[in-house]
Amino acid sequence: MSRNSHTPRIFRCTVGVPGQGRIQQQSRRRAEQAFVTGILTSHVDFEHARPWGLTDAADFDSYLLDTAVLLGEAQQAYGSVRARMFHPGDFADFCLLHHLDPAAPAARERYLLNPALRTQLLPYQGEELSGDFIPRLVRARESGLTMCHVDLLLGGGLLAGAGGGQGAAREVPDARVRSAFQRGGELFRRMLVGAGCGAYEFRCAVEAPGGRLTADARILHWEDGAVRLNDEDLDLVCAVFCAGLALELPGVAVLRGSQGGAGSCGEYRQVAWAWQSTGFDWAPASLNLGEIAARPGFGLGSVC
Template structure:
């Protein structure tokens, strides 16, 4: 039984312009891997529906021939098994009906054409959304695809914000030097926030508020573990993709002078349950982050971001964050 939304093809795509130095490094690595001699076959790329709701929407529109989501998942497991048994590797990307509609509208494609589905699945702008299958259970793999899609949507919004500026009008790319400076400011602010928090297990949300648009938000779990060194240092445990997303978001905020906020909440080894808030002003006259009550920052977040971090708030004292400019960097 064929599915119009699931296609496979070799990895041969061109990276899109990067928004920040962190994204640039990521895509340079992707390009170098593609240009390296191939000792093994390229991974098979598969667009995979990740939720029952998305499946039912696609089925209503005639986009799949599968009778149920359960049957679809069984077929996906069998497909993955065949690829792995043959010694191949596989990368997946979340196939989302709403993203497909946006892609077809943007590129002037017919939504009913199966070729449009193939083009959407292999969209070169979606490099960060491809996830390599690592022999985990299918539900865990689907969860990783959902996270990668969420990150990809944020990256594309950040790139669009930078591309629509006067600075990028001539070339379509924001100038490298001010972008690099903005990236360094964002990375330094993030380091100060984490150093000031100290060892513990936290959730972090960072948000930008572009004029007349919904907020652009990134959120992730992180762990700060003691190193055992005499200086009381800590090592950060966080997904590389999440760290890159935070830095890219703050880079864009500083580069464009946007406002926003950050909320860090969780269990600190020294202080117990905590919730710190900051306002963000990346303008020319702004210093970046300033302490703001965590409860007020929470009210400015979207419902998904607020709901995600709210699980850390019961029992936490919602307080203004500590002044970041008082945290020294080595």
């Protein structure tokens, strides 16, 4: 993680007392506490947030350096560190809805800890902010909005009582929805097992009231059977499948990428498989996605 040598500037997108002062004041009592923060993810968002006094950094690059220092300090002092995208538009709407002053620290605290938005939180484990972590924050916001849409369609049965944090959808409180969520997870597992080792991109879409639900995931499937993908992507894929299965909505899914590995003498082949659902079950189908022609996928019932 990039660090600079000077004391970090005050960063007031955190819960409670801002910046380094908050980290130093209660360090002895924080081993089991969580540190939650919001991060501006672009130059444009940084400029939009300037009037609210979220940071005294001179520019976005300096802001990222200061934020990296703050997160590093928080990692040493807290039991866990979590972050979400601080979206100026969402924040302004939130303040308008709740009659809050966007320049007040209390408004930022309420925004960051809003239960309806906790699906956007990601654990921070020392990643480079300018690497994959900031893009993940952006995707987590988009995914969180989709999760809320799914939860609304299911009458609050997906997220209610599950804590709303990272991975919360895996402990779905509603029995009917939980069954559909588990079926969605099994559906996704069979697609990956049938594909075998390789590097893939997955996309599924379900036509739902209020707009299409979509989920994307990048997957590394190792030759020993291990599968690597981000937890939040797995949750979203399962949630979209869950909505389709529970409400009998039509949908499509495509798995494409490079199949093969070192065990196959370094031989790789480009593949693109597709499945389609009319509302109840998923079956192989042919799809044309722009320049990509996806052939019918394998029968999922034949995969153990």
